[in-house]
Amino acid sequence: MRTEPNMTRLDRLFARLDREPERPAGLEVPRMSPHRIVLFGSTLVFYLLIVVAVINTSWLVRLDWQLMFFRPYQQWQELHAFIDYYVVLGQRGPTAVMVAAWLGWRSWRQHTLRPLLMLGTSLLLLNVTVGAAKLSMGREGPHYATVIGSNEMWLTGDIFPSGHTANAVVTWGILAYLASSARARRYLSALSAVVSLGVGLSTVYLGTHWLSDVLLGWAAGLLILLALPWFEPLVSRAEAWILAQRDRYLPGLRGRATAPAPAGAPPLFPQPGPVTEPVLEPVGAGHGGRVPAHFSTQRYTVRSERSPGTPAGSRRPAHADSATRTARTAPARPVAGG
Template sequence: MRTERNLTRSLDRVFARLDREPERPAHIDVPRMSRHRVVLFTATLAFYLAIVWAVVITSWLVRLDWQVMFFRPYQQWPQIHAFLDYYVVLGQRGPTAVMVAAWLGWRSWRQHTLRPLLTLAASLLLLNITVGAAKLGMGRLGPHYATVIGSNEMGLGGDIFPSGHTANAVVTWGILAYLASSPRARRWLSALSAVTSLGVGLTTVYLGTHWLSDVLLGWAAGLLILLALPWFEPLITMAETALFDLRDRWRARRGRTVPAPAVPVTPSPVLLKPRPAERAAAPAREPVRGSRAPIHLAPGPHTARSERTPVTPAGSRRPPHADRLPRGTSQPARPLTGN
């Protein structure tokens, strides 16, 4: 019971803290393609091409790949095999995309903007296009399907080069650093995403599903996508504006109602009540002494209550009086007695 109360208080504090956050943070800046970023993009692209060239010419990097494969890390350290089987999920496209999309979706709802989700969608689209094209274009086989010892296994119909797990880990976790709201958070998240992605890549080498050169090329491929994202910011802004315009038109179409034709009704002068302003403007009438409010009577002749004779089924209850005259008629004056 006490644990539930403490948990409830903790959740209340968290939601209270979230409620105090600004809905539209104005200090979030959109990264631009600065000179520093251009230099990093050029250096990473050169590293990417150097890895590809080293594998194509079957250089020392290919010999290193075979040495690591024959070393069989999963047999050298079997005690960490179960843990790394779960850790490698951090590089799978489906689970990581769902986790990061949930977080960025909450940020989009909180900040009333679609930019986080659209940036994630653009980065994943670039990842699928570039890495998928490189995999199919080079067609390298993995360690488990290698045919000739010492060869680069290129052009044999494989899809292992570059490593998709490593590139996906770089892009999916690096997008959090790209969308960070402060330079300090961006630095910390960049370092964390770099370590996570390299760990995912080395885990694939440990499991024997990738060459070491696959991991290096996958890391470079994911970093190129993150560095090139500022070039796509205008397209992301245009897409966000178009989606908001579409939402506004949809809301306007749903809120538009066709009014029914009004039937003219003539108000009755008896039931019509004057408005307060008309009451104040109307001249006050002097009350007439002895006047009464109009009484709505039933149609036909009407007699006063005093002139009615109560009638029962057996007849009248009053005894007949010969000398009684109906009320309203003048009676003869009586003679005065005395003086």
């Protein structure tokens, strides 16, 4: 017979939001499997083919110019306002803040720094690889093109590959990479692919990138995601070092359990017990016939409750020689009968 209460969806949601008592055992860490190595190699070949096609001013460059002259932002002007906001999903600042907030909660919940460290590793790889490619090839964008049909390479531009596209692939793809289940990984992979595809096409619509820039940006971001398992050992060592430094300099953050008190020691915070009345001893039992003052049962009256009264007689204390002086100065009485 089942006695557990039926949990609603809201109860299950709050249960998942609670912090786990300790780090979950057996967290799945992606490995560099043969399948992943094949995908990495294929993507790298695709990356190099695009670079060669643009350098040689092939059919891909002609397609870039045809799309530029088509001017999609003038053909579908009603989409312009929406795409201006949608393309923000590829900007590094806003997306990094949103994803870092989510992964920070994951790190706190699972007692591990791996999600944040993997995000930092992926963004560092993105800045180094994409930034180096941009600066080394120096391609100009559609708005700054000068010679029709040229590849606009080796100039002062920095748009090849597309940073918006590569950032969208890495930033949203890291959520799928760090997913805790295979089902969640599949859904998040599909979602990140759709978002990054939309961001890349949005830059082509706005005229800020060539189509070849977007293709190279997709390949650059995918290469980073596929190469992340190679950096897992380095991230594990970095996490262990950070936690060791925390325990060394901030021992209070470790959350140690309080050591039990030794046997026979008084408790640090005694529990309140029942209040008992003092027991009065009988009169004369060991007190010389008097009740101790601190056990007196007579109610003490304050000054305002006492009735006013004037003391009888003089308040001057009696002098020791007063009786002698009175006997000496009193007149002698006559003796009766004499």
